[in-house]
Amino acid sequence: MASSSFAAVSDSITYYVTVSLPPTVPVLSSPSDNWTTNYATINFDWNDSTDDGSGVSNYDLQVSTEINFNSVNYSSSPVTSQASLTTTEDVYYWRVRAKDNAGNYSAWTDTRTFTVGTAEPDSAITVPVTQTA
Numbered sequence: 001m002a003s004s005s006f007a008a009v010s011d012s013i014t015y016y017v018t019v020s021l022p023p024t025v026p027v028l029s030s031p032s033d034n035w036t037t038n039y040a041t042i043n044f045d046w047n048d049s050t051d052d053g054s055g056v057s058n059y060d061l062q063v064s065t066e067i068n069f070n071s072v073n074y075s076s077s078p079v080t081s082q083a084s085l086t087t088t089e090d091v092y093y094w095r096v097r098a099k100d101n102a103g104n105y106s107a108w109t110d111t112r113t114f115t116v117g118t119a120e121p122d123s124a125i126t127v128p129v130t131q132t133a
Contacts, residue, residue: 020053020054020100020102020104021051021053021104022098022100022105022106022107023049023050023051023099023100023105023106024049024050024051024098024106025106025107025108025109026046026047026049026059026081026096026097026098026106027046027047028046028094028096028109028110028112029045029046029047030043030044030045031043031094031112032112032114033112033113033114034112034114034115035112035113035114035115036115036117037114037115037116037117038116038117039116040086040087040088040116040118041084041085041086042084042086042087042092042114042116043082043083044061044082044084044094044096045081045082046059046081046096046109047081049098051098051100051101053100053102054100054101054104055100055101056098056099056100056101057079057099057100057101058077058078058079058098058099059077059078059079059080059081059096059097059099060075060076060096060099061075061078061094061095061096062074062075062094062096063075063093063094064092064093064094065090065092066093067093067111067113069093069095073092077099087116088116088118089117089118090115091113091114091115092113092114092115092116093112093113094111094113094114095108095109095110095111095112096108096109097109
């Protein structure tokens with residue numbers, strides 16, 4: 001007669017799951033939408049994103065002359081919520097997204113547009129000068 005004996009086995013497995021949500025979408029500050037300037041240097045500013053998990057590591061700024069960003073003229077990953085760019089005459093579109101330390105990205109902001117026209121005006125404005133005694 002065969003006999004079997006089994007020993008009680010107690011194994012436990014512990015799983016750790018890290019839930020990492022992306023940072024909040026930045027809020028664009030300047031330049032404002034449909035802004036026009038004759039200055040070639042453009043200063044970009046947006047409100048900081050928040051990330052309750054790993055914290056925000058940097059931002060992605062994209063500037064393009066195409067509204068769909070198929071071709072990006074300028075791309076930067078600043079750590080702060082500000083950047084500057086020297087441009088030429090054209091119509092530009094810009095957007096920003098945040099990246100956290102876990103590698104998660106926020107959604108892109110809404111796209112804003114601005115126009116740079118560095119050419120001198122066609123005609124000068126004449127202002128009469130009056131003298132007083």
